[in-house]
Amino acid sequence: MSKTPYLTFDLDTPGMSTGHLVVPKGDDCEAISLPVFSLNKGEGPRLLVTGGNHGNELEGPIVARRLVDWLPKVQTCGRVIIVPMLNLPAVQAWSQDSPIDGLNLNRVFPGRADGSVTERIADAVSRLLLPMADTVFDLHSFGPTWDCPPSVVTHPIGDVDLMAKTLRMAEAFKLPVTLLWEHPDTKGMFDTWVHSQGKVFVCAEFGGGTVNAEALAIYESGLRNGLIALGLVDGKAECPTFRQRKASKTLETLLSDxxxxxxxxxxxxxxxxxxxxxxxxxxxxxxxxxxxxxxxxxxxxxxxxxxxxxxxxxxxxxxxxxxxxxxxxxx
Missing domain, CATH: 2.40.50.100 (RNA polymerase II/Efflux pump adaptor protein, barrel-sandwich hybrid domain)
Structure with a gap:
């Protein structure tokens, strides 16, 4: 068995492909196979969409799986790679952190090949998927104990040009809130690692509380707007209705908030x-x-x-x- 992560298919294959990202076994568990979908339509934007970074935020995996169903009918160019359940052990346990090593995947990037399973997942994504993308949409929710409007979140970035590009991409989702969040704990976060490579990263916080049909429709609409803004699909972006309002606010929250x-x-x-x-x-x-x-x-x-x-x-x-x-x- 391989001691390094690998894909079971070639992402450069034209058209639609499915397979797995195989995370090698370690002292703590056997190898883990993460389902991966790829739609390669040649030249154009290169996008990575991930869900299930936190295992108790199930809106992301659901919307990512929906995307797999309808994207082949509408994608016009470029390449989209989708990993609906990035942290499979945590999703299966409905836990923010992995039940195997207790680590938060969103705090260990870029990971370690010789680390525990959560670090090995981050390493596999960093090595094999991230180099294939220019933009990342990471689909979260605020968690089951919070009320939060559907939002697109980014953290302050030192690179002024990248900060502006990221905010424009976030606002293109047209969700009720685009939030610039001064977060106190950004070390090892997926977006911090992606930003360090000069790439655009958008974290969609798909609300909170319980998963319901109305909320999922809003989240899916926002994701479609993001794909339209990238030029991957045709169409006109529209603000989804949230609590009887069609509006999008760009806000900031500080540590003091x-x-x-x-x-x-x-x-x-x-x-x-x-x-x-x-x-x-x-x-x-x-x-x-x-x-x-x-x-x-x-x-x-x-x-x-x-x-x-x-x-x-x-x-x-x-x-x-x-x-x-x-x-x-x-x-």
Whole structure:
């Protein structure tokens, strides 16, 4: 058995091909075969679409699998490679992190050939798939315990030209929110590695909470808009309807916009995503669970903001994030 990752088919083959990206066995598990779809229509943009980076965010794998079904009928040029379940062990366990080594795939790029299974997956993608693409769409969701509008997310990039190209690509999805997110933990992230190679990377955060038909239709529409913007398919991009509105906002969120719980308890949201709140506006309430006499604790907005994401009603620990605020991105 090979000790290096390999593809079971040739990505340069014209037309539609399917096969697997084989991640070699290690001390922790046997070899893993990740299903891969490729549609090569010659010259043009080269796109890699991935889902299932986090295994409990299933909107990505579903929309990626839908793309496999309809893309062959509409793609006009270029090459699209689709990996619906990038972190297969995590998807099977419905877990953000791998159940085998406990690692977060989105924190170990570019990976290690001699590492644990999550590092070997990142290494295989970095070596064999990423060189074949100029643009990456990584399909996430905000996770099952959050309410979040369908969004396209990128992080600040030092390269001004690449930052501008990435924002334009993100805005082309025409999802309700395009978000420039000052994230505190970008080391080893898939997008950080892709950006370091001068390539455009768009992270689609396909909402949160539960997977439902209406939401999936919005996500699929946004992905189609992205393909239209790249010139891979013909058509006119349209803003999908979200909560009876057709609009797309470009926002930024800073580290100071992360609101955290000051105590253990049950968090009750008192706002909805995309609400505009004034300074001091009520975001939610923490109810202590160990005493009925203890007062509830208000979580309030430190500045006038737009609610970007809010935790669902759930028990939270001290210093656990309960909301993200944002504001319009300045040119």
């Amino acid at each position: 992360e609101l955290k719980s000051p105590a253990r308890g049950i968090f009750e949201p008192r706002c909805s995503v995309l609400d505009e709140v004034s300074q001091g506006g009520l975001i939610g309430v923490i109810y202590p669970v160990d005493s009925l006499s203890a007062d509830a604790i208000d979580i309030r907005a430190p500045t006038t903001s737009i609610v970007c994401a809010v935790k669902s009603g759930i028990h939270v620990e001290v210093n656990q994030k309960v909301a993200f605020l944002a504001r319009p991105l300045k040119p």
